[in-house]
Amino acid sequence: MFIDIPSELEAALIDLPLPTWELEGSFLAKSTMERFRTELTATPQFEETAVTLRHALTREDGGYAVLRLGNLAKALGTGNRFRRLVTGLAAEVAVPFSPFPRWPLWKDIGVKIDKDPGKSSGIGYNAFHMDLVNASLPPDYTTLLCVRPDPLGGGLSILSDAHAAVARLSENCRALLAESAYHYGTSFDLFGVGEEYGPFPVLDGSDPGEGFVRFTAKMLDRSELCQAHAESARELAEELVRGQVSFMLQPGDYLILNQRRFLHGREALHSGQETIPAADRRLLLQLFLRAAAGDGSAA
Template sequence: MTSRSVPEYRVTLPKELVADLARQAAGLPEWRLGNDGELSPETVARYHGVLAGLPRLAEFTTTCHQLLGAPDGEGFAVFELAALLDAADSEEAGLRAVTALLSLIATPRRAFDHWPLWKPLGTNLANTPMHIDAVNPKLPPDYIAQLCVRPDPRGQGHSVVSQVRRAVDRLGYADAELLTHPRYVDGSFFELTGVGDERQPFPILDGLPPSEGFVRFTAKMLADTDPADPYIKAARALERELITGKRRFLLGRGDLLIANQHLCCHGREALGGGQEDVPEDERRLLLQVFLRGQARHTATPEVMA
């Protein structure tokens, strides 16, 4: 959808599509959530009705599915939407337009009951290691989307994404086999809706095909563990492969990162120093939303004890 020489995962919307989206943004309804935390079917239907017939919209959805869904692809994309945010009448209208676009890919939702649909991500200085979000319920979100409202004024906080299925393929048999055992634990489980029951402990490799299963990895679960434990050593081996295969990039204003959690882990490097000198309303701000695909995961295979 772009003729510029840019990385293949970066996509710029055609100008005519941006102009029409901006004009329609004011007429998009505010979102309503159902009891399961998903954008209500009525809201989705109204979004699709407003967007129907916009020029080159089918090209947008085709590009999304090609970049996000191909099993041998990277599993993520960055859409450059600054022009859309600038053209919209207000920040709220711009965010509704982004939400409407996402609803063409999958259904926007929240996972944690106390979160808004779009959750502001923190601005702590530390890096966020490789992970998938909501790693320990039966049904983690199918996609995560992060919209950069303000980049780090210190020029840091690079996003990182790694194709986790390729990382698994590079592991030795012994390590990969250990990852199929339900020996891993991460955090507590409460106030979650629409993600199924808790799996605790859980295997990192669930035995399902990529279209259905997840590689349930988060580097946080390796903190304060015994480095000599063979299960921890196997997880560390996977972490090393994720780091080896990572893609690293900065998100600019209006950049929308979408990652398929069936195929990717993601994280973020540390923000630049001197954040205490940056006014709060000028610090980096990302908004995150989860997405649920049309297919629901209804079965979980038996795992080794």
């Protein structure tokens, strides 16, 4: 699931000046996507790399990929030019968009030592979840671009195959997870993700191995659930941990996750974050993608 960029393609991308993007509402404009694609497909081995990426995300035993863009990040820096390039790569998978009107297309996920430790910008363990779990149309893909890993060596990314975890549960447990008994948080002022959804089923009624597994471990502590529903969710959380894979994102690594197949989280950052200047702490950039209808990943 780790994809290295061929050296010939790297060299061509370093010299490729992609145009500034434009948005249509909260989505990357079609005209921008077409311009990006025209420029990118003219580079050597780009099409082959894009096919490899899409295959990794959609094949039966796939669901995530990490594009190794470290050399490009070193050559270009991690500013606008590099981000345009990564946006163009993301657009080969699905349509980039921002569900948050107060944020630009790419959202910073830094480290705040006074934040709830379990949040994405906190310093503690961020348990398995899908992004925007309580939206009726969650993003099909969530993506994370590593600008800086934790300089103290913590913060491993953790992923788990949600459908494989569900398949290991008992029939009774799966039946309880399919009931509309779960809820988490509130949503407001969002674009492109439908309406607030709750209560919702963890399992959406799709055929086994398909559809969202609408889960966040935070609802175990922050939602009122009856004992049976809470226990079923807890069993799923344990199976997700049992089946997890973990790795450290390096500068320039770009993680793309199919939310219909995998859930994600993060191990705790290393102790001592307060000794690191804020500008030197771990920094990821997040971008969401919406699949086109009929491509095998859309609702």
